Amino acid sequence: MSIAVIGAGKWGQALQFALSKNVTCKITSRQRKSLENFVSLEEALACEYLVFALPAQVVRTWLDEHFQFLGQKILVAAKGIEKGSGAFLNEIFAAYIPEENLSFLSGPSFASEVMQGLPTAVVINSSNEGLAKEFASFFPSFMKTYTSNDVIGAEVCGAYKNVLAIASGICDGLKLGNNARASLIARGLVEMHRFGKYFGATDETFLGLSGAGDLFLTASSTLSRNYRVGFFLAEGKKLDAILEALGEVAEGVFTSEAIFELSSKHGIYTPIAHEIALILKGKNPKESVKDLLADS
Numbered sequence: 001m002s003i004a005v006i007g008a009g010k011w012g013q014a015l016q017f018a019l020s021k022n023v024t025c026k027i028t029s030r031q032r033k034s035l036e037n038f039v040s041l042e043e044a045l046a047c048e049y050l051v052f053a054l055p056a057q058v059v060r061t062w063l064d065e066h067f068q069f070l071g072q073k074i075l076v077a078a079k080g081i082e083k084g085s086g087a088f089l090n091e092i093f094a095a096y097i098p099e100e101n102l103s104f105l106s107g108p109s110f111a112s113e114v115m116q117g118l119p120t121a122v123v124i125n126s127s128n129e130g131l132a133k134e135f136a137s138f139f140p141s142f143m144k145t146y147t148s149n150d151v152i153g154a155e156v157c158g159a160y161k162n163v164l165a166i167a168s169g170i171c172d173g174l175k176l177g178n179n180a181r182a183s184l185i186a187r188g189l190v191e192m193h194r195f196g197k198y199f200g201a202t203d204e205t206f207l208g209l210s211g212a213g214d215l216f217l218t219a220s221s222t223l224s225r226n227y228r229v230g231f232f233l234a235e236g237k238k239l240d241a242i243l244e245a246l247g248e249v250a251e252g253v254f255t256s257e258a259i260f261e262l263s264s265k266h267g268i269y270t271p272i273a274h275e276i277a278l279i280l281k282g283k284n285p286k287e288s289v290k291d292l293l294a295d296s
Contacts, residue, residue: 001023001048003026003047004025004027005025005051007055008027009029009055010112012027018142026039026047055078055251057080060092067096072097074103075104079251080158080258081254083257088199089155100128103125106214107122108209110221117140119144121145123145123146124136124146126149129147148210153202153205157201160195160215160273162250163226164273165252167184168220170230170233170234170285171184172230176289185220188272192206194268229242229246252276259273260273271295275292276288
């Protein structure tokens with residue numbers, strides 16, 4: 001059995017750290033890094049099991065340029081919806097890899113805490129139950145691992161919670177109080193559920209680790225990159241300057257545009273995501289708050 005993580009950012013490194021507790025896990029990235037078991041892309045792609053920890057917006061291009069299917073079993077650890085096409089990650093990967101070889105990771109899991117070996121619980125989602133259980137068996141004891149077949153539900157939750165985290169950061173940046181943030185997160189969960197149900201997600205996913213669990217984490221902590229984006233936007237900083245200072249990808253920035261486009265196309269009521277998309281285009285956050293409060 002051989003396994004490799006594709007992508008050596010903080011999340012990729014955290015996953016390699018966790019998986020290495022049980023198995024020998026290799027890692028690779030575009031730029032060589034001084035990491036234990038760092039290998040060439042060719043050596044990584046020859047592994048039987050691959051964990052993709054690439055930013056969602058580069059996945060399609062990366063697969064086009066680098067991937068050759070050799071029967072590998074895949075765990076997708078990215079979260080987001082492709083801007084422009086509105087494609088979910090399972091749709092993108094399906095063009096390169098058979099469905100029975102695909103699984104998707106979800107649940108509350110900040111990279112920094114995984115790297116410390118702090119406890120959490122995650123979900124491996126796949127239409128192939130056997131594959132989900134295989135990947136679940138690789139994870140260490142501090143990461144309690146469940147399995148599910150609701151791939152689209154996990155995808156929606158993983159993507160949408162980043163947009164809601166931006167909203168939560170804005171709420172705190174404007175000093176609107178604890179009541180406002182709790183109300184926002186609760187209504188955000190309802191909105192995320194409404195969006196996901198349209199695409200066929202099951203109800204229980206939104207009340208579990210993939211939905212409420214990951215949302216509560218990401219929308220309530222300064223460890224969240226997306227939360228920090230929202231907080232600094234509320235302070236009046238420009239988006240480009242925020243992202244440059246962040247030095248990391250904040251997936252919610254791109255996903256908000258994708259949700260805006262999908263909601264508009266399909267007539268799905270998503271007022272919070274709608275306002276976040278407008279704020280990222282320059283709308284004053286205080287005006288968005290007024291509009292949300294006045295919305296019927």
